Amino acid sequence: MPQGLPRRIRYAFVTQGLLASLVVVFGVGLVTLVTRDALVRQQLDVEAEAYWQRHAGQGALAPLPATAAIRGYYGSPVVAGAGIPAYVQSLPDGVNHLYQSQRAVLVERRSDGTLYLVAETRDVDRLMWGSAAALILFGLLAVLAITTMTYRKSRGIVLPINRLAEEVARWDPSQGDVAASLATSDLSEDRSREVRALSAALHGLAGRVADFVQRERDFTRDASHELRTPLTVVRVASDMMLSDPSMPEHGRRSLQRIQRAGRDMEDVIDAFLILAREGGVAPVSEEFDVREVVLEEVEKARPLLAGKPVELRVSGEASPHLFAPPRVLGVVVCNLLQNACTFTESGSVDVAIEADAVIVRDTGIGMSAETLRHAHEPFYRADTFSPLGKGFGLSIASRLAHRFGWQLALESVPGRGTTATLRFVPVTAS
Structure with missing residues (x-):
């Protein structure tokens, strides 16, 4: 039954x-x-x-x-x-x-x-x-007779719908064969016109979803190629210009900033591609030192505090290791640091490295309880007229953390700052 x-x-x-x-x-x-x-x-x-x-x-x-x-x-x-x-x-x-x-x-x-x-x-x-x-x-x-007859009649009406529900539960949109993915053809012989219509509608939906999945795969493949090609050109050109001994110092600084921005863009592209094929092809992972990635992102974030009476410091002696794409952790930490540095006008931004977590604390403007509830939503901003931030960083960080089984939690008090905790299960810790 x-x-x-x-x-x-x-x-x-x-x-x-x-x-x-x-x-x-x-x-x-x-x-x-x-x-x-x-x-x-x-x-x-x-x-x-x-x-x-x-x-x-x-x-x-x-x-x-x-x-x-x-x-x-x-x-x-x-x-x-x-x-x-x-x-x-x-x-x-x-x-x-x-x-x-x-x-x-x-x-x-x-x-x-x-x-x-x-x-x-x-x-x-x-x-x-x-x-x-x-x-x-x-x-x-x-x-007993009336209940039995009505139950059998109702059961005969419901069972085809229940079979449809079971097929939908087993449905894998990533399969190319719609008939194999959603095997509802046997229901076409059902005498109920409504069940036949529902079966046909599900077949149509399965076909459309299969088309969407294929277009997403094509976009992922094309975007990976088309977005990386101009970045490679920019990186090679900047390397050649940096190798010119006659390049003045201020020009070198500008080229180095261009190279850092290019690397950051590549990291963001990698993150988007990982999220685009979520549940499909597994990303290339390796074991890496969390501390090295965090220190690199901290150095990248220091220019955001230029001219502000804000101290950016790193605390904690732990050096945990993770098995994941290193740049994914870099993108998550980068977004957390950018938010902390952008919304902190005075005080400090402290990055604590623990055996199983990275914690970013700031003394910025903080967030209300209502803002916290929507903080992980794409494009959400508490103040729509504020020029600070686009409301997308925390959404990317949350989705990446969820993709790799990490936990991202936010605690905030308006006017006193925000604490973002990224907790993970390390491979080894020293």
């Missing part, structure tokens, strides 16, 4: 059947009890009315009812009641049902005397409850 929706439907029908059975049992029982009391009352009222008619003509000599089912007693201030049971003399007027002794007692008090009619209800009870048992059995069988 498939899980999920069919199971919930089965539980729903079982619950419905149980509730319907309880309603049948209690309903028939209540109707039987009310009907039994009404029959007994009617019988006693008929006997009482007949006796009072005889009493009007014969007085105290009128014969009392004395049958196998009803026995009568009469008492008055003039004529004492002979053999009146003690338990009926204390009963109130009207019909009193004594269920434990299977009797019903009618007490009618008039000005000239009191009539007691005691009815044995054993036969009536046997007849009524026997009929009730038959009705309950018939009702339960009807509930």
